[in-house]
Amino acid sequence: MKTFVVGDIHGGLKGLKQVISKAGIVASDRLIFLGDYVDGWSQSDKVIDFLITLKKTHNCIFLTGNHDDLLLKYLNTKKHNEEWYKHGGQSTIDAYKKVDEKTIKKHITFLNSLKPYYIDEKNRLFIHAGFTNLKGVDFEYFRPLFYWDRTLWECALALDKTLKIESIYYPSRLKLYNEIYIGHTPVTRINKTTPHNAANVWNIDTGAAFKGPLTILNVETKKYWQSNPLHELYPEEKGRN
Template sequence: MSRTLIIGDIHGSYKAVLQILERAKVTTTDRLIFLGDFVDGWGQSPEVIDLLIQLKETHHCIFMRGNHDDLLLQWLQTKTYNDEWFNHGGKITTECYNALSPEKRQLHTLFLESLHDYFLDDENRLFVHAGFTNLNGVKHEYFTRMFYWERTLWETALALDKNMERTHPNYPKRFTLYKEIFIGHTPVTRIGQTVPVNMANIWNVDTGAAFKGPLTIMDADTKEYWQSDPVYTLYPEENGRN
Protein backbone atom coordinates (compact mmCIF):
# COMPACT_ATOMS: atom_id res chain seq x y z
CA MET A 1 0.00 0.00 0.00
CA SER A 2 1.26 3.45 -0.89
CA ARG A 3 2.11 5.73 2.04
CA THR A 4 2.67 9.46 2.30
CA LEU A 5 5.81 9.84 4.39
CA ILE A 6 7.00 13.19 5.76
CA ILE A 7 10.67 13.82 6.48
CA GLY A 8 11.68 16.54 8.93
CA ASP A 9 14.65 18.92 8.81
CA ILE A 10 17.80 17.00 7.84
CA HIS A 11 20.55 19.61 8.29
CA GLY A 12 23.34 17.72 6.58
CA SER A 13 22.80 14.48 8.47
CA TYR A 14 23.28 12.04 5.60
CA LYS A 15 23.79 9.07 7.93
CA ALA A 16 20.47 9.79 9.65
CA VAL A 17 18.58 9.90 6.33
CA LEU A 18 19.88 6.44 5.47
CA GLN A 19 18.75 5.18 8.88
CA ILE A 20 15.18 6.48 8.63
CA LEU A 21 14.69 5.24 5.08
CA GLU A 22 15.73 1.78 6.24
CA ARG A 23 13.76 1.83 9.49
CA ALA A 24 10.56 2.99 7.76
CA LYS A 25 11.12 0.33 5.07
CA VAL A 26 10.59 2.93 2.34
CA THR A 27 9.72 1.53 -1.08
CA THR A 28 9.18 3.05 -4.51
CA THR A 29 5.41 2.97 -3.93
CA ASP A 30 5.68 5.52 -1.11
CA ARG A 31 5.33 9.26 -1.65
CA LEU A 32 8.10 11.13 0.16
CA ILE A 33 7.51 14.72 1.24
CA PHE A 34 10.61 16.48 2.51
CA LEU A 35 9.94 19.58 4.62
CA GLY A 36 13.21 21.36 3.80
CA ASP A 37 16.42 22.45 5.52
CA PHE A 38 18.44 19.73 3.86
CA VAL A 39 21.74 21.48 4.54
CA ASP A 40 23.79 23.19 7.26
CA GLY A 41 24.58 21.71 10.64
CA TRP A 42 26.42 18.44 10.05
CA GLY A 43 29.18 17.98 7.55
CA GLN A 44 27.49 15.97 4.81
CA SER A 45 25.20 18.50 3.13
CA PRO A 46 26.48 17.67 -0.40
CA GLU A 47 25.92 13.95 0.26
CA VAL A 48 22.36 14.70 1.39
CA ILE A 49 21.62 16.64 -1.81
CA ASP A 50 23.18 13.88 -3.93
CA LEU A 51 20.90 11.36 -2.21
CA LEU A 52 17.80 13.50 -2.72
CA ILE A 53 18.61 13.88 -6.41
CA GLN A 54 18.92 10.10 -6.66
CA LEU A 55 15.64 9.55 -4.80
CA LYS A 56 13.92 11.96 -7.16
CA GLU A 57 14.78 9.59 -10.00
CA THR A 58 13.46 6.44 -8.31
CA HIS A 59 10.68 7.59 -5.96
CA HIS A 60 7.74 9.99 -5.90
CA CYS A 61 9.35 12.89 -4.04
CA ILE A 62 8.24 16.42 -3.22
CA PHE A 63 10.82 18.79 -1.78
CA MET A 64 10.02 21.94 0.20
CA ARG A 65 12.35 24.93 0.35
CA GLY A 66 13.85 25.58 3.77
CA ASN A 67 15.51 28.80 4.84
CA HIS A 68 18.91 27.10 5.01
CA ASP A 69 18.44 25.72 1.50
CA ASP A 70 17.65 29.21 0.23
CA LEU A 71 20.72 30.67 1.95
CA LEU A 72 22.94 28.02 0.36
CA LEU A 73 21.39 28.72 -3.04
CA GLN A 74 22.16 32.43 -2.68
CA TRP A 75 25.75 31.62 -1.83
CA LEU A 76 26.13 29.20 -4.75
CA GLN A 77 24.73 31.81 -7.12
CA THR A 78 26.55 34.89 -5.82
CA LYS A 79 29.25 33.72 -3.35
CA THR A 80 27.78 36.21 -0.85
CA TYR A 81 26.48 35.35 2.60
CA ASN A 82 25.51 36.92 5.91
CA ASP A 83 27.39 36.28 9.13
CA GLU A 84 24.36 34.80 10.88
CA TRP A 85 24.09 32.00 8.30
CA PHE A 86 27.86 31.50 8.30
CA ASN A 87 27.83 31.03 12.09
CA HIS A 88 24.74 28.75 12.10
CA GLY A 89 25.88 25.96 9.83
CA GLY A 90 26.84 27.84 6.70
CA LYS A 91 30.58 27.78 7.34
CA ILE A 92 30.94 24.00 7.25
CA THR A 93 28.60 23.86 4.23
CA THR A 94 30.66 26.34 2.22
CA GLU A 95 33.82 24.40 3.05
CA CYS A 96 32.20 21.21 1.75
CA TYR A 97 31.00 22.89 -1.45
CA ASN A 98 34.31 24.58 -2.14
CA ALA A 99 35.79 21.08 -2.40
CA LEU A 100 33.33 20.05 -5.13
CA SER A 101 33.70 20.36 -8.88
CA PRO A 102 31.94 23.23 -10.67
CA GLU A 103 29.74 20.65 -12.40
CA LYS A 104 28.56 19.17 -9.08
CA ARG A 105 27.89 22.64 -7.64
CA GLN A 106 25.82 23.49 -10.72
CA LEU A 107 23.82 20.28 -10.39
CA HIS A 108 23.03 21.11 -6.76
CA THR A 109 22.15 24.69 -7.69
CA LEU A 110 19.57 23.42 -10.16
CA PHE A 111 18.11 21.13 -7.52
CA LEU A 112 17.83 23.96 -4.97
CA GLU A 113 16.19 26.16 -7.58
CA SER A 114 13.54 23.47 -8.15
CA LEU A 115 12.31 23.34 -4.54
CA HIS A 116 8.66 24.09 -3.73
CA ASP A 117 7.38 26.81 -1.41
CA TYR A 118 4.56 24.52 -0.28
CA PHE A 119 2.53 21.49 -1.31
CA LEU A 120 -1.22 21.09 -0.93
CA ASP A 121 -2.51 17.55 -1.48
CA ASP A 122 -5.88 16.23 -2.63
CA GLU A 123 -7.05 15.88 0.98
CA ASN A 124 -6.46 19.58 1.70
CA ARG A 125 -3.37 18.85 3.77
CA LEU A 126 -0.67 21.52 3.63
CA PHE A 127 3.04 20.78 3.73
CA VAL A 128 5.35 23.76 4.21
CA HIS A 129 8.74 24.32 5.80
CA ALA A 130 7.85 27.12 8.22
CA GLY A 131 4.35 28.56 7.81
CA PHE A 132 2.38 31.36 6.22
CA THR A 133 0.81 34.60 7.37
CA ASN A 134 -2.03 35.41 4.98
CA LEU A 135 -5.43 34.76 6.57
CA ASN A 136 -6.74 33.55 3.21
CA GLY A 137 -4.09 30.88 2.85
CA VAL A 138 -0.91 30.06 1.02
CA LYS A 139 -2.20 30.93 -2.45
CA HIS A 140 -2.64 34.51 -1.27
CA GLU A 141 0.66 34.90 0.60
CA TYR A 142 2.24 38.27 -0.28
CA PHE A 143 5.65 37.50 1.14
CA THR A 144 6.84 34.14 -0.17
CA ARG A 145 9.86 34.16 2.17
CA MET A 146 7.35 33.48 4.95
CA PHE A 147 6.98 29.94 3.66
CA TYR A 148 10.48 29.16 4.85
CA TRP A 149 11.14 31.78 7.56
CA GLU A 150 8.04 32.54 9.65
CA ARG A 151 7.36 31.08 13.11
CA THR A 152 4.04 32.63 14.16
CA LEU A 153 1.99 29.69 12.88
CA TRP A 154 3.72 27.35 15.33
CA GLU A 155 3.88 29.93 18.12
CA THR A 156 0.12 30.48 17.79
CA ALA A 157 -0.51 26.73 17.90
CA LEU A 158 1.54 26.43 21.09
CA ALA A 159 -0.31 29.33 22.75
CA LEU A 160 -3.80 28.27 21.72
CA ASP A 161 -6.29 27.23 24.40
CA LYS A 162 -6.71 23.50 23.83
CA ASN A 163 -10.39 23.73 24.78
CA MET A 164 -11.23 26.41 22.21
CA GLU A 165 -13.64 25.18 19.53
CA ARG A 166 -12.89 25.75 15.88
CA THR A 167 -16.14 27.70 15.65
CA HIS A 168 -15.07 30.19 18.33
CA PRO A 169 -14.70 33.72 16.86
CA ASN A 170 -11.15 33.96 18.27
CA TYR A 171 -9.99 30.66 16.81
CA PRO A 172 -7.06 31.33 14.42
CA LYS A 173 -8.45 31.56 10.91
CA ARG A 174 -5.26 30.12 9.42
CA PHE A 175 -5.93 26.86 11.25
CA THR A 176 -9.37 26.46 9.69
CA LEU A 177 -8.21 26.61 6.08
CA TYR A 178 -6.60 23.17 5.90
CA LYS A 179 -7.36 19.71 7.21
CA GLU A 180 -3.84 19.42 8.61
CA ILE A 181 -0.63 21.43 8.32
CA PHE A 182 2.78 19.74 8.48
CA ILE A 183 5.80 21.92 9.23
CA GLY A 184 9.44 21.88 10.28
CA HIS A 185 11.72 24.89 10.87
CA THR A 186 11.25 25.33 14.63
CA PRO A 187 12.67 22.26 16.41
CA VAL A 188 10.42 20.69 19.03
CA THR A 189 13.49 20.36 21.23
CA ARG A 190 12.72 23.97 22.17
CA ILE A 191 9.75 22.65 24.13
CA GLY A 192 11.64 19.65 25.48
CA GLN A 193 10.45 17.09 22.90
CA THR A 194 12.23 14.85 20.39
CA VAL A 195 9.16 13.33 18.69
CA PRO A 196 6.61 14.90 16.30
CA VAL A 197 4.33 17.29 18.18
CA ASN A 198 0.68 17.97 17.35
CA MET A 199 -0.95 21.26 18.38
CA ALA A 200 -4.44 22.01 17.02
CA ASN A 201 -4.18 20.71 13.43
CA ILE A 202 -0.48 21.55 13.14
CA TRP A 203 2.13 18.78 13.13
CA ASN A 204 5.74 19.80 13.74
CA VAL A 205 8.13 17.15 12.40
CA ASP A 206 11.41 18.97 13.10
CA THR A 207 12.65 16.81 15.97
CA GLY A 208 15.99 18.56 16.38
CA ALA A 209 18.35 16.71 14.05
CA ALA A 210 20.50 19.84 13.91
CA PHE A 211 21.00 19.73 17.66
CA LYS A 212 20.59 16.87 20.17
CA GLY A 213 17.56 15.21 18.57
CA PRO A 214 16.96 12.52 15.94
CA LEU A 215 15.76 12.82 12.36
CA THR A 216 12.14 11.74 11.88
CA ILE A 217 10.03 10.26 9.08
CA MET A 218 6.27 10.11 9.74
CA ASP A 219 3.28 8.54 8.01
CA ALA A 220 0.89 11.42 7.27
CA ASP A 221 -2.16 9.17 7.57
CA THR A 222 -1.45 6.93 10.57
CA LYS A 223 1.00 9.28 12.36
CA GLU A 224 3.33 6.33 12.92
CA TYR A 225 6.91 7.53 12.84
CA TRP A 226 10.44 6.21 12.71
CA GLN A 227 13.57 7.97 13.91
CA SER A 228 17.32 7.88 13.48
CA ASP A 229 19.70 7.69 16.38
CA PRO A 230 20.28 11.11 17.96
CA VAL A 231 22.19 12.70 15.11
CA TYR A 232 25.04 14.03 17.21
CA THR A 233 25.94 10.42 18.08
CA LEU A 234 26.36 9.70 14.36
CA TYR A 235 28.89 12.53 14.04
CA PRO A 236 31.03 12.33 17.19
CA GLU A 237 33.90 14.08 15.41
CA GLU A 238 31.82 17.22 14.81
CA ASN A 239 30.52 19.92 17.08
CA GLY A 240 27.59 20.56 14.74
CA ARG A 241 25.01 23.14 15.79
CA ASN A 242 24.17 21.65 19.18
Protein backbone atom coordinates in the same frame (compact mmCIF):
# COMPACT_ATOMS: atom_id res chain seq x y z
CA MET B 1 0.45 4.58 -1.92
CA LYS B 2 1.65 5.62 1.52
CA THR B 3 2.63 9.21 2.23
CA PHE B 4 5.58 10.01 4.47
CA VAL B 5 6.86 13.39 5.61
CA VAL B 6 10.53 13.93 6.45
CA GLY B 7 11.77 16.53 8.92
CA ASP B 8 14.78 18.84 8.75
CA ILE B 9 17.98 17.00 7.77
CA HIS B 10 20.73 19.62 8.16
CA GLY B 11 23.52 17.74 6.45
CA GLY B 12 22.87 14.53 8.38
CA LEU B 13 22.94 11.98 5.57
CA LYS B 14 23.59 9.11 7.99
CA GLY B 15 20.38 9.92 9.85
CA LEU B 16 18.41 10.25 6.63
CA LYS B 17 19.51 6.83 5.41
CA GLN B 18 18.63 5.36 8.80
CA VAL B 19 15.03 6.58 8.83
CA ILE B 20 14.36 5.64 5.21
CA SER B 21 15.58 2.15 5.98
CA LYS B 22 13.63 1.88 9.25
CA ALA B 23 10.37 3.04 7.63
CA GLY B 24 10.68 0.41 4.89
CA ILE B 25 10.18 2.94 2.11
CA VAL B 26 9.37 1.51 -1.33
CA ALA B 27 9.31 3.19 -4.74
CA SER B 28 5.53 3.63 -4.77
CA ASP B 29 5.49 5.61 -1.53
CA ARG B 30 5.22 9.38 -1.63
CA LEU B 31 7.98 11.19 0.26
CA ILE B 32 7.48 14.82 1.19
CA PHE B 33 10.61 16.57 2.42
CA LEU B 34 10.02 19.70 4.48
CA GLY B 35 13.31 21.41 3.66
CA ASP B 36 16.52 22.40 5.44
CA TYR B 37 18.60 19.74 3.77
CA VAL B 38 21.85 21.55 4.57
CA ASP B 39 23.80 23.37 7.30
CA GLY B 40 24.83 21.67 10.49
CA TRP B 41 26.57 18.34 9.93
CA SER B 42 29.34 17.77 7.40
CA GLN B 43 27.43 16.04 4.60
CA SER B 44 25.25 18.82 3.19
CA ASP B 45 26.52 18.30 -0.35
CA LYS B 46 26.11 14.52 -0.01
CA VAL B 47 22.51 14.98 1.17
CA ILE B 48 21.73 16.93 -2.00
CA ASP B 49 23.41 14.22 -4.10
CA PHE B 50 21.33 11.57 -2.34
CA LEU B 51 18.05 13.44 -2.85
CA ILE B 52 18.75 14.02 -6.55
CA THR B 53 19.34 10.28 -6.96
CA LEU B 54 16.33 9.35 -4.82
CA LYS B 55 14.06 11.46 -7.01
CA LYS B 56 14.89 9.23 -9.98
CA THR B 57 13.45 6.12 -8.31
CA HIS B 58 10.86 7.43 -5.85
CA ASN B 59 7.86 9.76 -5.76
CA CYS B 60 9.48 12.74 -4.02
CA ILE B 61 8.27 16.25 -3.26
CA PHE B 62 10.96 18.65 -2.07
CA LEU B 63 10.10 21.89 -0.28
CA THR B 64 12.32 24.90 0.33
CA GLY B 65 13.79 25.56 3.76
CA ASN B 66 15.45 28.80 4.81
CA HIS B 67 18.87 27.13 4.91
CA ASP B 68 18.39 25.82 1.37
CA ASP B 69 17.57 29.32 0.17
CA LEU B 70 20.71 30.66 1.86
CA LEU B 71 22.79 27.96 0.20
CA LEU B 72 21.34 28.76 -3.22
CA LYS B 73 22.30 32.41 -2.81
CA TYR B 74 25.80 31.40 -1.77
CA LEU B 75 26.30 29.02 -4.70
CA ASN B 76 25.11 31.68 -7.13
CA THR B 77 27.17 34.55 -5.70
CA LYS B 78 29.89 32.97 -3.52
CA LYS B 79 28.87 35.53 -0.90
CA HIS B 80 27.29 34.88 2.49
CA ASN B 81 26.17 36.80 5.54
CA GLU B 82 27.79 36.22 8.88
CA GLU B 83 24.59 35.01 10.55
CA TRP B 84 24.30 32.12 8.10
CA TYR B 85 27.96 31.34 8.65
CA LYS B 86 27.33 31.08 12.41
CA HIS B 87 24.17 28.96 12.11
CA GLY B 88 25.47 25.97 10.23
CA GLY B 89 26.68 27.64 7.06
CA GLN B 90 30.33 27.09 7.85
CA SER B 91 30.06 23.32 7.55
CA THR B 92 28.27 23.72 4.22
CA ILE B 93 30.85 26.14 2.83
CA ASP B 94 33.59 23.74 3.91
CA ALA B 95 31.81 20.82 2.21
CA TYR B 96 31.37 22.69 -1.08
CA LYS B 97 35.05 23.54 -1.27
CA LYS B 98 35.51 19.90 -2.30
CA VAL B 99 32.70 19.85 -4.89
CA ASP B 100 33.42 20.30 -8.61
CA GLU B 101 31.63 22.94 -10.70
CA LYS B 102 29.59 20.42 -12.68
CA THR B 103 28.09 19.02 -9.47
CA ILE B 104 27.50 22.52 -8.11
CA LYS B 105 25.47 23.36 -11.22
CA LYS B 106 23.38 20.22 -10.65
CA HIS B 107 22.79 21.29 -7.06
CA ILE B 108 21.77 24.80 -8.14
CA THR B 109 19.24 23.24 -10.53
CA PHE B 110 17.89 21.08 -7.70
CA LEU B 111 17.64 24.02 -5.29
CA ASN B 112 15.85 26.10 -7.92
CA SER B 113 13.31 23.29 -8.35
CA LEU B 114 12.21 23.23 -4.70
CA LYS B 115 8.54 23.98 -4.04
CA PRO B 116 7.41 26.71 -1.60
CA TYR B 117 4.65 24.44 -0.25
CA TYR B 118 2.51 21.46 -1.20
CA ILE B 119 -1.21 20.83 -0.69
CA ASP B 120 -2.31 17.25 -1.22
CA GLU B 121 -5.59 15.75 -2.35
CA LYS B 122 -6.90 15.70 1.25
CA ASN B 123 -6.30 19.42 1.80
CA ARG B 124 -3.22 18.82 3.93
CA LEU B 125 -0.61 21.56 3.74
CA PHE B 126 3.10 20.78 3.84
CA ILE B 127 5.36 23.79 4.34
CA HIS B 128 8.76 24.38 5.87
CA ALA B 129 7.86 27.09 8.37
CA GLY B 130 4.45 28.72 8.05
CA PHE B 131 2.45 31.58 6.56
CA THR B 132 0.64 34.66 7.84
CA ASN B 133 -2.08 35.50 5.33
CA LEU B 134 -5.49 34.69 6.79
CA LYS B 135 -6.70 33.53 3.37
CA GLY B 136 -3.95 30.94 3.01
CA VAL B 137 -0.69 30.29 1.24
CA ASP B 138 -1.95 31.24 -2.22
CA PHE B 139 -2.47 34.79 -0.96
CA GLU B 140 0.78 35.20 0.98
CA TYR B 141 2.25 38.62 0.17
CA PHE B 142 5.81 37.87 1.34
CA ARG B 143 6.78 34.43 0.13
CA PRO B 144 9.99 34.04 2.21
CA LEU B 145 7.62 33.62 5.17
CA PHE B 146 7.02 30.10 3.85
CA TYR B 147 10.49 29.19 5.10
CA TRP B 148 11.06 31.78 7.87
CA ASP B 149 7.76 32.20 9.75
CA ARG B 150 7.44 30.88 13.31
CA THR B 151 4.15 32.51 14.24
CA LEU B 152 2.00 29.69 12.83
CA TRP B 153 3.60 27.21 15.21
CA GLU B 154 3.52 29.65 18.13
CA CYS B 155 -0.17 30.26 17.43
CA ALA B 156 -0.94 26.53 17.45
CA LEU B 157 1.00 25.97 20.67
CA ALA B 158 -0.67 28.88 22.45
CA LEU B 159 -4.21 27.99 21.40
CA ASP B 160 -6.59 27.22 24.25
CA LYS B 161 -7.36 23.51 23.81
CA THR B 162 -10.96 24.05 24.92
CA LEU B 163 -11.64 26.56 22.13
CA LYS B 164 -13.94 25.13 19.46
CA ILE B 165 -13.15 25.59 15.79
CA GLU B 166 -16.59 27.19 15.36
CA SER B 167 -15.63 30.00 17.73
CA ILE B 168 -15.11 33.49 16.27
CA TYR B 169 -11.88 33.55 18.27
CA TYR B 170 -10.42 30.45 16.64
CA PRO B 171 -7.41 31.43 14.48
CA SER B 172 -8.37 31.72 10.83
CA ARG B 173 -5.10 30.21 9.61
CA LEU B 174 -5.86 26.97 11.43
CA LYS B 175 -9.24 26.58 9.75
CA LEU B 176 -7.97 26.57 6.19
CA TYR B 177 -6.33 23.14 5.95
CA ASN B 178 -7.27 19.78 7.42
CA GLU B 179 -3.71 19.31 8.66
CA ILE B 180 -0.50 21.32 8.41
CA TYR B 181 2.96 19.74 8.51
CA ILE B 182 5.96 21.92 9.29
CA GLY B 183 9.61 21.83 10.27
CA HIS B 184 11.85 24.86 10.90
CA THR B 185 11.26 25.33 14.65
CA PRO B 186 12.73 22.33 16.48
CA VAL B 187 10.46 20.75 19.07
CA THR B 188 13.49 20.56 21.35
CA ARG B 189 12.56 24.16 22.21
CA ILE B 190 9.62 22.71 24.13
CA ASN B 191 11.70 19.84 25.49
CA LYS B 192 10.46 17.27 22.95
CA THR B 193 12.39 14.99 20.62
CA THR B 194 9.42 13.37 18.88
CA PRO B 195 6.89 14.86 16.42
CA HIS B 196 4.54 17.18 18.26
CA ASN B 197 0.95 18.04 17.40
CA ALA B 198 -0.77 21.29 18.40
CA ALA B 199 -4.25 22.06 17.03
CA ASN B 200 -4.05 20.72 13.45
CA VAL B 201 -0.31 21.45 13.09
CA TRP B 202 2.30 18.69 13.17
CA ASN B 203 5.89 19.72 13.76
CA ILE B 204 8.36 17.14 12.41
CA ASP B 205 11.59 19.04 13.19
CA THR B 206 12.92 16.94 16.07
CA GLY B 207 16.23 18.76 16.41
CA ALA B 208 18.50 16.89 14.02
CA ALA B 209 20.56 20.05 13.55
CA PHE B 210 21.53 19.85 17.21
CA LYS B 211 21.42 16.76 19.43
CA GLY B 212 18.04 15.40 18.40
CA PRO B 213 17.12 12.64 15.92
CA LEU B 214 15.91 12.92 12.35
CA THR B 215 12.28 11.86 11.89
CA ILE B 216 10.06 10.42 9.16
CA LEU B 217 6.31 10.13 9.79
CA ASN B 218 3.50 8.25 8.06
CA VAL B 219 0.92 10.96 7.40
CA GLU B 220 -2.06 8.59 7.54
CA THR B 221 -1.22 6.58 10.66
CA LYS B 222 1.07 9.09 12.45
CA LYS B 223 3.53 6.28 13.10
CA TYR B 224 7.06 7.61 12.96
CA TRP B 225 10.64 6.38 12.83
CA GLN B 226 13.73 8.16 14.09
CA SER B 227 17.45 8.01 13.57
CA ASN B 228 19.99 7.98 16.35
CA PRO B 229 20.60 11.47 17.73
CA LEU B 230 22.76 13.08 15.06
CA HIS B 231 25.65 13.92 17.36
CA GLU B 232 26.06 10.18 17.94
CA LEU B 233 26.33 9.59 14.20
CA TYR B 234 28.87 12.41 13.83
CA PRO B 235 30.82 12.17 17.11
CA GLU B 236 33.71 14.32 15.88
CA GLU B 237 31.46 17.22 14.90
CA LYS B 238 29.53 19.98 16.67
CA GLY B 239 26.53 20.36 14.38
CA ARG B 240 24.75 23.64 15.07
CA ASN B 241 25.59 23.75 18.78
